[in-house]
Every structure is written in C-alpha cells, then in structure tokens.
Amino acid sequence: TTQSSDIDTEELIPLSAKRFVNVRTFKGRIMIDIREYYVNDDGENRPGKKGISLSVDQWEKLKEAMETIDERIHNS
Amino acid sequence: TTQSSDIDTEELIPLSAKRFVNVRTFKGRIMIDIREYYVNDDGENRPGKKGISLSVDQWEKLKEAMETIDERIHNS
Numbered sequence: 001t002t003q004s005s006d007i008d009t010e011e012l013i014p015l016s017a018k019r020f021v022n023v024r025t026f027k028g029r030i031m032i033d034i035r036e037y038y039v040n041d042d043g044e045n046r047p048g049k050k051g052i053s054l055s056v057d058q059w060e061k062l063k064e065a066m067e068t069i070d071e072r073i074h075n076s
Numbered sequence: 077t078t079q080s081s082d083i084d085t086e087e088l089i090p091l092s093a094k095r096f097v098n099v100r101t102f103k104g105r106i107m108i109d110i111r112e113y114y115v116n117d118d119g120e121n122r123p124g125k126k127g128i129s130l131s132v133d134q135w136e137k138l139k140e141a142m143e144t145i146d147e148r149i150h151n152s
Contacts, residue, residue, distance in 0.1 A: 014137070016134050019134060034110065034128055061092070
C-alpha cells in the first residue's frame with residue numbers, strides 16, 4: 001500500500017532553494033507555514049525546525065504590515 | 077554604563093500577542109524576522125526559537141506569492 005504524506009511537494013511555494021511556503025490544514029485549522037526544508041535519505045523534501053506556522057489571522061496581520069515592513073527595509 | 081540591545085521593542089510589528097516581525101540588520105544584511113517572543117525573568121520581550129529570518133529577496137518572493145497563498149487559503 002502507498003502511504004500518503006502531509007506534504008505535497010508540488011504545492012510548496014518557493015522563497016529560495018530551501019525555503020517554502022505551504023498552506024496546510026492542521027486539526028481543522030488552516031496554517032500558513034513559512035519554513036526551511038531539507039532533503040532526507042530517501043531524497044524527499046522534508047520540513048525542518050527553522051520556520052513558523054502562521055494562523056490565517058496572523059497571515060492577515062502580516063499582509064497589513066507589508067507597507068510598514070517595506071518602509072523599514074528602505075530606511076535600513 | 078548602559079548596554080544597547082539588538083531588540084528595540086517599540087519597533088516590533090505585532091502579528092499576535094507573542095508573535096512579531098522585526099526588520100533588523102545582521103552582518104550588514106537586512107533581515108525580516110518573523111518570530112515568536114517570550115518574556116524573560118527581567119520582564120523583557122526576547123526572541124524565541126520558533127521563527128524564521130527572511131532575506132530581502134525571500135521577503136520579495138513572499139510578497140509575490142501573496143495572491144497564490146490567499147487562493148490556497150480560500151480553497152482550503
């Protein structure tokens with residue numbers, strides 16, 4: 001039998017070679033996971049420790065903060 | 077003498093009670109740190125392990141992915 005994975009690699013949205021965003025459902029809650037991945041011994045992309053899973057509410061806050069963040073970047 | 081901190085609490089952008097975005101410079105590179113904080117014994121907000129520091133390039137990728145992420149959320 002095949003084993004289903006909680007990661008569909010095709011759905012990972014890349015930010016860099018090793019960092020991806022994954023929108024997933026955990027215990028009925030939608031999470032936006034921004035995370036670094038590593039390749040395991042079977043050559044599969046696996047989520048690592050470095051990252052954070054945002055709730056939809058936190059994601060909305062991040063979007064609202066986008067202009068402020070861009071201003072901070074340009075003033076750095 | 078006073079000791080300067082790498083965290084200016086006033087500059088933290090809140091996503092929730094314990095989660096913040098901080099735009100900081102580390103070794104001359106601007107980083108956008110999305111992270112969970114904890115209060116230490118001195119009552120100071122300190123960055124915890126849970127989080128990820130994005131480069132400006134990764135931040136730009138995240139902004140470009142925003143509509144795709146929103147579509148995934150609405151289809152979840």
